[in-house]
Amino acid sequence: MDILVCARRVPDTSENEIALNSAGDDIEREDLVYSVNEPDNYAVEEALQIVQRTGGEVTVVTVGGEDDEEILRREMAMGVQHGVLISDETFMDADGKGIARILEAFVKKGHYDLILTGVQAEDGAAQVGGMLAAMLDYPFASLVNSIEVLDGGKLRIGREIEGGSREINEIDLPCVLSIQTGINEPRYVGMRGIRQVASVPIPTLGATQLAVVPEAPKVKRIDYFVPPAGKGAAMLSGNREEMAAKLVEMLKAKGGLN
Amino acid sequence: MPRIFVYVPPSGGVVDDTPAELLAAARQIAGPEACVTAVVTGWGAELDAACEQLCAYFGEIWKIAQETLVYPNAELVRQALAAVLPRGCILLVPHNHFGVDLSPGLSIKMDAAFVSDVLEIEGLEGDWLKLVRQEFGGQVSTHVRCDVSAGAVLNVRPGAFQPLDAPPVSGQVHDVAVGPLAARRRYLSTIAAEAGDVDITKYKILVSIGRGIQDPDNIAIAQELAEVLGGAVSCSRPVVDARWLDKSRQVGSSGKTVKPKVYLACGISGSFQHLSGIKGNPFLVAINKNPKAPIFRVADAGIVDDLLEFLPELTNQVREERGVPAK
Numbered sequence: 094m095d096i097l098v099c100a101r102r103v104p105d106t107s108e109n110e111i112a113l114n115s116a117g118d119d120i121e122r123e124d125l126v127y128s129v130n131e132p133d134n135y136a137v138e139e140a141l142q143i144v145q146r147t148g149g150e151v152t153v154v155t156v157g158g159e160d161d162e163e164i165l166r167r168e169m170a171m172g173v174q175h176g177v178l179i180s181d182e183t184f185m186d187a188d189g190k191g192i193a194r195i196l197e198a199f200v201k202k203g204h205y206d207l208i209l210t211g212v213q214a215e216d217g218a219a220q221v222g223g224m225l226a227a228m229l230d231y232p233f234a235s236l237v238n239s240i241e242v243l244d245g246g247k248l249r250i251g252r253e254i255e256g257g258s259r260e261i262n263e264i265d266l267p268c269v270l271s272i273q274t275g276i277n278e279p280r281y282v283g284m285r286g287i288r289q290v291a292s293v294p295i296p297t298l299g300a301t302q303l304a305v306v307p308e309a310p311k312v313k314r315i316d317y318f319v320p321p322a323g324k325g326a327a328m329l330s331g332n333r334e335e336m337a338a339k340l341v342e343m344l345k346a347k348g349g350l351n
Numbered sequence: 352m353p354r355i356f357v358y359v360p361p362s363g364g365v366v367d368d369t370p371a372e373l374l375a376a377a378r379q380i381a382g383p384e385a386c387v388t389a390v391v392t393g394w395g396a397e398l399d400a401a402c403e404q405l406c407a408y409f410g411e412i413w414k415i416a417q418e419t420l421v422y423p424n425a426e427l428v429r430q431a432l433a434a435v436l437p438r439g440c441i442l443l444v445p446h447n448h449f450g451v452d453l454s455p456g457l458s459i460k461m462d463a464a465f466v467s468d469v470l471e472i473e474g475l476e477g478d479w480l481k482l483v484r485q486e487f488g489g490q491v492s493t494h495v496r497c498d499v500s501a502g503a504v505l506n507v508r509p510g511a512f513q514p515l516d517a518p519p520v521s522g523q524v525h526d527v528a529v530g531p532l533a534a535r536r537r538y539l540s541t542i543a544a545e546a547g548d549v550d551i552t553k554y555k556i557l558v559s560i561g562r563g564i565q566d567p568d569n570i571a572i573a574q575e576l577a578e579v580l581g582g583a584v585s586c587s588r589p590v591v592d593a594r595w596l597d598k599s600r601q602v603g604s605s606g607k608t609v610k611p612k613v614y615l616a617c618g619i620s621g622s623f624q625h626l627s628g629i630k631g632n633p634f635l636v637a638i639n640k641n642p643k644a645p646i647f648r649v650a651d652a653g654i655v656d657d658l659l660e661f662l663p664e665l666t667n668q669v670r671e672e673r674g675v676p677a678k
Contacts, residue, residue: 104487106487106488106490106620107562110490110641110643111486111487111490111491111643112490112491112643113491120487120491189455189465190458190459190464190465193459215486215487215488216486216487217486218465218466218467218468218484219451219455219467219468220455220465220467221455222455223451223452223454223455223456224455224456224458224459224465226456227429227455227456227457227458227459227460228459232426232535232536233425233426233452233456233536234425234452234536235425235448235451235452236448236451236452236605249539251542252448252452253448253605254448254541254605255447255448255604255605256544256605256606256607256608257544257545257598257599257601257605257606257607258541258542258543258544259541259542260538260540260541260542261538261539261540261541261542262424262536262537262538262539263536263537263539264535264536264537265535265536268535268536271451274588274589274592275588275591275592275594278594311464311497311498311501312464312465312466312495312496312497312498313495313496313497314493314494314495315481315493315494315495315496316493316494317486317491317492317493318491318492318493318494319491319492320485320489320490320491320492320645320648321648322648323648323649324648324649324651325647325648326635326637326647326648326649326650326651326652326653327651327652327653328647328652328653328654328655329652329653329654333656333660333661333664334664334668336654336656336661337661337664337665337667337668338668340636340652340654340665341665341668341669341672343634343636343652344580344613344634344669345672347612347613347634348555348612348613349555349556349580349612349613349634350580350669350672350673
């Protein structure tokens with residue numbers, strides 16, 4: 094089975110505090126640590142585990158700029174056979190639908206039995222996978238947390254629904270699945286692994302090769318702002334011992350120490 | 352003004368705020384007088400009951416009844432909605448596991464724009480609808496403009512729109528027929544959540560840990576505090592994803608819903624999926640190294656500190672308070 098995984102490079106929220114820049118039109122991107130979007134990493138691991146059982150190859154594609162090549166190399170260090178960077182100045186403004194159109198053109202140039210995305214990007218909207226499936230007229234399922242390959246061009250998949258329950262579906266190939274975190278344990282990638290793929294050529298495709306003319310985006314971010322404080326917490330002050338003492342008093346008052 | 356529809360997913364007979372919230376969101380676009388049409392799909396007595404409930408909220412209900420829709424399979428519902436909804440309309444859908452499954456693809460089939468996880472609707476200026484979303488797990492908000500000239504599908508966040516206190520109406524139910532629906536994805540079964548070793552829903556005090564716990568060996572720190580408080584350790588999603596705690600310990604929309612009296616959120620950033628699992632308005636304490644963590648916006652008390660240092664100190668002080676000798 095040949096599998097395509099669509100991945101993205103995003104600011105890593107476990108490494109950064111996300112704040113506004115002084116103009117308020119973007120987040121502060123100086124000194125941000127970027128990494129592969131976490132759910133995409135689970136999608137890559139799942140793809141690798143599937144081809145280990147069924148044979149076939151895994152391709153990872155990303156739409157972005159030169160800097161985004163680093164996540165392709167990271168995923169290649171995990172064992173992915175092919176990385177492809179889609180990059181074009183005319184793609185910079187693309188909204189979710191625009192990205193899905195670009196990926197649609199890319200998918201149609203190849204042959205993939207299964208297309209995986211991460212469930213959602215940190216700065217995204219959980220939308221590209223479902224849109225891509227609709228454009229290709231493939232079936233789609235979101236929040237997938239288990240995949241079993243069946244005979245006859247089908248998969249049995251589990252989907253995460255509310256309350257920790259799972260919904261089991263059968264889905265025809267080719268299809269698009271958005272992968273939920275926790276589906277597997279992504280393998281560790283060391284510096285040595287990344288060095289080994291450092292010089293592997295990564296093809297770059299642009300608007301001409303894909304024959305895509307981007308549509309004007311219908312959804313545009315206007316600005317960033319600090320979310321309203323809501324009721325806001327009473328922030329405890331003092332050193333550690335003093336804050337703990339205040340909290341003990343509060344817990345006593347709230348019945349937490351009965 | 353585009354025509355406005357809301358899709359109310361089958362609730363399995365549960366009466367909740369979903370219709371009222373969707374109506375409130377629709378009114379933000381169209382004003383208080385506009386006719387909003389609810390669309391429902393399903394089969395049999397459950398669908399009839401859903402229609403009856405919706406008549407109190409909406410002037411018009413479109414009922415799509417087909418036996419294949421007895422279980423809400425997004426693949427089939429998408430085909431049905433794309434077949435009957437007029438092009439150029441605005442459709443509102445709850446942003447939950449079903450909306451995530453349904454809507455992005457539906458927007459393509461309807462040639463409409465799509466915005467997910469909408470928190471606020473500021474209104475229409477010409478063809479542009481101004482909306483509020485969040486990014487990075489709620490750390491920042493954004494204004495978004497959406498061109499609705501060819502229609503739009505908007506997934507709205509559950510709980511974000513205050514249900515309107517409007518007098519009930521007596522809506523009309525219209526049967527809307529759709530042709531055969533082709534399922535390339537077939538529902539087989541539902542597997543209920545496993546019970547796990549500890550039932551966190553039974554505890555009045557929860558010491559809940561998130562990514563900030565950093566290492567599975569550190570869970571003992573939270574466990575010690577939970578023991579002296581007579582509570583249990585619960586957690587947010589990353590702790591379960593990392594396999595450090597069982598799924599049955601997870602609080603949130605994809606985990607357990609809890610109603611403790613005291614909830615200590617330790618190293619938890621506070622995504623809406625996590626917060627939606629905390630009910631009953633407990634005394635919510637947030638302990639986080641990041642002073643900008645979204646959890647501080649909803650907590651009652653906040654402590655900016657390293658939980659790995661703070662929790663042992665708190666444990667010691669609680670022990671002293673209770674006259675329990677330190678271990």
